[in-house]
Amino acid sequence: MDDKGIAKLNDLKVGNETSLDSNINKSNTPEKLENKSKEPPNQLRKGLLGWYVVGTIKNLEKNKPYSITFYNEPLIIYRDKENNLRCIKDLCPHRGASFIGGEVKGGELVCPYHGAKFSSDGKCTNLSRITCNHIVDSNYDNYASKIHLYQYICREIGDYIYIYYTGKAKTNLSDFDVKEPIENSQPDSYGFKINEYAYEEVLVDFKCDWARIIENHLDILHLFWVHGETIPDNQVNRKVITSFNQEITKERNQIESVYKYKDKDKGEFIRIKFIPPGRILIYKGNPNESRYIQVLDHIPLSNNQSRVVVRHYRKFMKNRFITELLMFRNLQHRVFYKVFSEDYMILRTQTYNNQMGFIEKDNIKLLGEDKMVQYYWDWFKSSDSEDKPWDIHATSSKTNTVYQDISMRYPPENMKLVKQNSRSLAINIAMRLLFPIAFLLIIL
Numbered sequence: 001m002d003d004k005g006i007a008k009l010n011d012l013k014v015g016n017e018t019s020l021d022s023n024i025n026k027s028n029t030p031e032k033l034e035n036k037s038k039e040p041p042n043q044l045r046k047g048l049l050g051w052y053v054v055g056t057i058k059n060l061e062k063n064k065p066y067s068i069t070f071y072n073e074p075l076i077i078y079r080d081k082e083n084n085l086r087c088i089k090d091l092c093p094h095r096g097a098s099f100i101g102g103e104v105k106g107g108e109l110v111c112p113y114h115g116a117k118f119s120s121d122g123k124c125t126n127l128s129r130i131t132c133n134h135i136v137d138s139n140y141d142n143y144a145s146k147i148h149l150y151q152y153i154c155r156e157i158g159d160y161i162y163i164y165y166t167g168k169a170k171t172n173l174s175d176f177d178v179k180e181p182i183e184n185s186q187p188d189s190y191g192f193k194i195n196e197y198a199y200e201e202v203l204v205d206f207k208c209d210w211a212r213i214i215e216n217h218l219d220i221l222h223l224f225w226v227h228g229e230t231i232p233d234n235q236v237n238r239k240v241i242t243s244f245n246q247e248i249t250k251e252r253n254q255i256e257s258v259y260k261y262k263d264k265d266k267g268e269f270i271r272i273k274f275i276p277p278g279r280i281l282i283y284k285g286n287p288n289e290s291r292y293i294q295v296l297d298h299i300p301l302s303n304n305q306s307r308v309v310v311r312h313y314r315k316f317m318k319n320r321f322i323t324e325l326l327m328f329r330n331l332q333h334r335v336f337y338k339v340f341s342e343d344y345m346i347l348r349t350q351t352y353n354n355q356m357g358f359i360e361k362d363n364i365k366l367l368g369e370d371k372m373v374q375y376y377w378d379w380f381k382s383s384d385s386e387d388k389p390w391d392i393h394a395t396s397s398k399t400n401t402v403y404q405d406i407s408m409r410y411p412p413e414n415m416k417l418v419k420q421n422s423r424s425l426a427i428n429i430a431m432r433l434l435f436p437i438a439f440l441l442i443i444l
């Protein structure tokens with residue numbers, strides 16, 4: 001890429017912490033809330049443990065435990081009798097089986113091995129605990145009433161499922177010491193009201209390092225080159241790579257980078273916010289006027305395996321009937337899938353090169369426009385060395401790969417969904433063509 005394609009870092013501003021409004025449904029989960037930060041307000045708060053999106057409501061199946069790994073730790077998400085979401089460590093305390101293949105019956109989680117049932121009511125008077133109601137036979141009540149599942153605090157906000165991840169699941173939710181309010185990671189607090197937008201969503205699985213995908217999403221240069229042919233925006237393609245003025249603002253809860261056209265009349269091109277530990281917001285234009293916002297949540301599944309929850313929020317095409325008629329969802333999904341396939345080989349090979357020690361200071365030279373990427377890595381490295389989340393449930397070459405084998409459910413790793421989407425698109429187009437022809441034939 002020649003120098004024309006490289007924007008220079010013109011302004012670097014360091015701002016103060018913004019006040020965050022919140023509009024969040026609190027669950028009845030007890031939690032202690034204390035802000036213990038000692039970091040200055042113009043420094044991004046450190047740490048890789050805390051609130052994460054682990055999935056979305058759309059992906060939960062009725063009466064079926066939803067399984068996921070998080071920093072190598074297997075977890076299960078399900079709805080209890082009170083309709084609250086629960087996130088438990090995927091380990092039955094009877095003989096250590098997984099709940100995968102089990103069921104959720106009347107809000108009770110049932111182990112597939114010997115049928116132990118777990119509930120947050122019944123004999124359990126403390127709703128923040130999940131107790132074994134009975135195991136195989138009610139004669140075991142005495143044993144069962146002392147058995148509790150290990151869990152994490154789990155919240156449901158705006159169809160997202162969040163957990164407060166510490167790496168150490170507890171039997172009693174009220175024992176968690178929540179250091180950061182969940183409000184600090186809410187899109188509502190960052191300049192747009194979710195309720196005013198419609199959205200399309202996909203989940204994407206990559207066999208690569210979690211942190212590497214975040215880097216990709218903070219990088220605007222590659223949009224023009226790698227995705228230039230795919231992104232349906234005539235301002236983004238290889239031929240119009242342009243130079244921007246960049247303003248970076250660091251606050252306690254976010255780093256924001258604003259890219260403005262050099263031609264002042266054209267205003268803002270794009271605005272990217274990184275909200276630690278795993279959320280990115282990308283605004284097309286100023287947040288107050290933005291018609292289109294992308295929210296990306298990054299999930300560290302296991303070593304070399306990551307999931308991204310991608311949502312495109314839009315102010316246009318909110319009518320469901322018109323959206324269906326124009327096959328907007330299928331078309332959007334086709335773009336999502338293509339964009340992520342374009343990144344995939346790059347991310348995997350970068351991961352390898354990093355693991356081999358090839359991506360080191362002396363081997364790579366960052367550009368002015370990579371400033372956001374640089375800030376991110378500085379934050380990531382210090383946060384990683386502080387929390388060491390991958391060391392909490394470290395795997396070795398002897399560890400079996402059962403969870404890794406079953407976790408890659410979404411494209412580009414699993415192309416079934418891409419094919420399904422293309423098939424559905426083809427059928428919809430055919431139906432829309434056939435309908436007027438049939439109508440004409442009937443009239444004639």
Ligand code: FES
Pocket residue numbers: 092093094095096097111112113114115116135
């Ligand atoms: S291992 Fe779960 S009931 Fe036996």
Ligand SMILES: [Fe+2]
Pocket residue numbers: 216217222226227339343
């Ligand atoms: Fe990309």
